Amino acid sequence: MGKAIKTFIILNLALSIGVAIYGYLLFRDREVVKARTLMLQDTTQRVAANLSWGQEVDWETAEDRRSGTFVVPQPATPEELPSMENTLGELSRFATQRLAQLNQRYTELVQTQRQLAETRETLATRERELATTRQELATAQARIVSMEEDLRQSRLEINTLRVEKEGLERQVQSLNVQITERDDQIASLEVDIARLQEDLASRDQRLQARIPGGEGSEAWKGRTATVLAVNETFQFVILDKGEIDILPIGIEAIVHRGDEFIGTVTVRQVEELVAIAEINPATLTPGASIQLNDTVFF
Numbered sequence: 001m002g003k004a005i006k007t008f009i010i011l012n013l014a015l016s017i018g019v020a021i022y023g024y025l026l027f028r029d030r031e032v033v034k035a036r037t038l039m040l041q042d043t044t045q046r047v048a049a050n051l052s053w054g055q056e057v058d059w060e061t062a063e064d065r066r067s068g069t070f071v072v073p074q075p076a077t078p079e080e081l082p083s084m085e086n087t088l089g090e091l092s093r094f095a096t097q098r099l100a101q102l103n104q105r106y107t108e109l110v111q112t113q114r115q116l117a118e119t120r121e122t123l124a125t126r127e128r129e130l131a132t133t134r135q136e137l138a139t140a141q142a143r144i145v146s147m148e149e150d151l152r153q154s155r156l157e158i159n160t161l162r163v164e165k166e167g168l169e170r171q172v173q174s175l176n177v178q179i180t181e182r183d184d185q186i187a188s189l190e191v192d193i194a195r196l197q198e199d200l201a202s203r204d205q206r207l208q209a210r211i212p213g214g215e216g217s218e219a220w221k222g223r224t225a226t227v228l229a230v231n232e233t234f235q236f237v238i239l240d241k242g243e244i245d246i247l248p249i250g251i252e253a254i255v256h257r258g259d260e261f262i263g264t265v266t267v268r269q270v271e272e273l274v275a276i277a278e279i280n281p282a283t284l285t286p287g288a289s290i291q292l293n294d295t296v297f298f
Helices: 002-025 030-050 078-210 215-219
Strands: 224-231 236-239 252-257 260-270 275-280 295-297
Touching: 236 260
Parallel strands: none
Antiparallel strands: 224 236, 224 295, 236 275, 252 260, 252 295, 260 275
16 A cells, blocks of 8 residues: 555655746747646646645644645746746655655554454454353352351251250260269268178178077177076076177086176077076075076176
């Protein structure tokens, strides 16, 4: 485009100069010169119009712009030819200026086209990146929805587990209370068992004491008792020792009153606090009888 304009302007200038020279040489022929001057005027006006003489161009400054309409004066005498040459020279300078402006605009246009291509490439890259970003965003949103659903499920499970935990804690508290109660029962039972064991041992000793010749007889050797009552009709006495003292049944004892030997008795029945002993009549001292408060030696 730039080369075509340049060629067009050069041809117009050459044509204008040729016409001017030719007209000057043939000026003597006024009719011919006049006719050719009119042709030159028409041609130069068309050239000026093509160069936008007197028109507003966006990329042209106010200093470079030409005002008015381009007019070529028609010389009537040879002396008026310099005025026409000046006008043509002004047109030539304007054409040169316009050529420089067009070259600059062409260069700017090429740069703009290159920048536009780069911008389009950048835009295409950005569009591809945007499409990728949108896809990633859609994927991320889907993941967020999935994670929110998982979070909702997790919260439900946590609430369920919390309820179960509270229930288990209540059960544990109840079991702890039961365990405490059982421990108290066990402790009480252990006390009862110990007491029962003691009672059993005591009863065992008493049982042994009830058996004639049992182990309790040896334990009572050297011990004493006191006569609480005497029944001469049935020949028995009541002693102040009994089951609580683990007095054995069948043990024989000597009855004394002070240093006097009275006779012997044999334990036949043992109660809790007293015992019944049978009087052995053959062992009684002649003329003597067992009396209240006599001492019995085992």
